[in-house]
Amino acid sequence: MNGPILVFGRSGQVAQELALLSRRVDRAMVFAGRETLDLADHAAIDGLIARLDPGAVINAAAYTAVDKAESETDAAYALNRDAPAAMAAACAARGLPFVHFSTDYVFDGGLDRPYVETDATGPTGVYGASKLAGEQAVAAAGGVSATLRTSWVYSRHGANFVKTMLRLAGDRDEVGVVADQVGRPTWARDCAEGALAALDHLAAGTAPGGVYHLSGAGDASWADLAEAVFELSRARGGPTARVRRITTADYPTPARRPANSRLDCGKLETAMIWRARDWRESLATCLSEMEL
Ligand SMILES: NC(=O)C1=CN([C@@H]2O[C@H](COP(=O)(O)OP(=O)(O)OC[C@H]3O[C@@H](n4cnc5c(N)ncnc54)[C@H](OP(=O)(O)O)[C@@H]3O)[C@@H](O)[C@H]2O)C=CC1
Numbered sequence: 001m002n003g004p005i006l007v008f009g010r011s012g013q014v015a016q017e018l019a020l021l022s023r024r025v026d027r028a029m030v031f032a033g034r035e036t037l038d039l040a041d042h043a044a045i046d047g048l049i050a051r052l053d054p055g056a057v058i059n060a061a062a063y064t065a066v067d068k069a070e071s072e073t074d075a076a077y078a079l080n081r082d083a084p085a086a087m088a089a090a091c092a093a094r095g096l097p098f099v100h101f102s103t104d105y106v107f108d109g110g111l112d113r114p115y116v117e118t119d120a121t122g123p124t125g126v127y128g129a130s131k132l133a134g135e136q137a138v139a140a141a142g143g144v145s146a147t148l149r150t151s152w153v154y155s156r157h158g159a160n161f162v163k164t165m166l167r168l169a170g171d172r173d174e175v176g177v178v179a180d181q182v183g184r185p186t187w188a189r190d191c192a193e194g195a196l197a198a199l200d201h202l203a204a205g206t207a208p209g210g211v212y213h214l215s216g217a218g219d220a221s222w223a224d225l226a227e228a229v230f231e232l233s234r235a236r237g238g239p240t241a242r243v244r245r246i247t248t249a250d251y252p253t254p255a256r257r258p259a260n261s262r263l264d265c266g267k268l269e270t271a272m273i274w275r276a277r278d279w280r281e282s283l284a285t286c287l288s289e290m291e292l
């Protein structure tokens with residue numbers, strides 16, 4: 001691979017873990033955050049890739065506010081469909097490998113087993129629909145690309161459910177959390193490592209492009225995840241609370257979320273030689289790096 005890896009996104013969870021990974025494995029990456037360009041300006045994307053002349057591109061930027069997307073449809077599609085479409089086209093034109101991220105929320109949650117890549121999609125909200133449109137636009141660009149669908153991403157950076165729970169535990173004894181939505185929590189560090197592995201395989205031609213599932217191993221409801229967070233935090237003298245297990249109906253939100261969005265990661269593990277780590281182990285490591 002000639003030239004650095006250009007990463008779209010700088011302050012986000014996965015982008016920040018890519019920055020840490022870049023230093024750890026000594027791989028040059030340049031980060032294009034909001035201060036470099038507004039990703040809603042799609043013409044600027046090709047211009048930046050032309051100017052920086054990278055060896056490969058990873059897109060870690062997105063519109064990720066699931067509930068707000070219901071009322072900010074245009075912004076969600078600009079970031080989640082049109083920006084990756086422009087990136088994929090620019091990469092295809094130059095023969096650059098491209099790794100993009102998508103979400104478990106492309107599924108409707110009706111299946112009673114983990115989802116594989118070939119299962120039918122059916123997003124239940126604007127965020128999921130805009131991310132699905134992004135996947136399709138990336139595939140349609142025809143270059144060498146992989147779309148990694150991940151789920152329930154947490155880290156010490158940015159905004160995520162784990163940090164929300166720690167914040168709520170700071171001023172409450174009990175938090176009501178839905179127990180009837182099941183998924184697979186994923187540490188942003190795993191997303192970063194998986195993205196780099198995928199990129200290297202694409203560049204070397206040792207794995208085919210396409211859609212891959214990448215999540216932590218093991219199932220959890222949001223209530224299970226909250227309980228695990230509080231247990232680990234309590235053990236380290238951090239904020240803790242009791243979890244009141246509630247139903248989706250008890251916690252109304254603008255966007256409907258899938259009841260089951262567990263991702264089966266077998267395809268990635270076979271093709272890319274990347275193995276999902278148990279989410280409880282990753283969560284413990286993540287919390288051990290946080291000031292509680
Ligand atoms: N978070 C999750 O639970 C999950 C995420 N994913 C996917 O994984 C990928 C990475 O997500 P994650 O790291 O959590 O995302 P974050 O929400 O943490 O970060 C998103 C990034 O996109 C940037 N961004 C948003 N709008 C613009 C804009 N107009 N111009 C430039 N940059 C912009 C943000 O910049 P700024 O900080 O300035 O706003 C931020 O750096 C995304 O594709 C997401 O859809 C998939 C499943 C679960």
Ligand SMILES: Cc1cn([C@H]2C[C@H](O)[C@@H](COP(=O)(O)OP(=O)(O)O[C@H]3O[C@@H](C)C(=O)[C@@H](O)[C@H]3O)O2)c(=O)[nH]c1=O
Nearest residue numbers: 064066103104151152153161164176177178222251257
């Ligand atoms: C804050 C809170 C949430 N909940 C519920 C609401 C919702 O059903 C579930 C998760 O809420 P959040 O809004 O934190 O998570 P959400 O924004 O739905 O997270 C999603 O983000 C996008 C970007 C993805 O791609 C998904 O994989 C997923 O990680 O927990 C409670 O039950 N109690 C609470 O106190």
Ligand SMILES: [Mg+2]
Nearest residue numbers: 064065066067
């Ligand atoms: Mg949210």
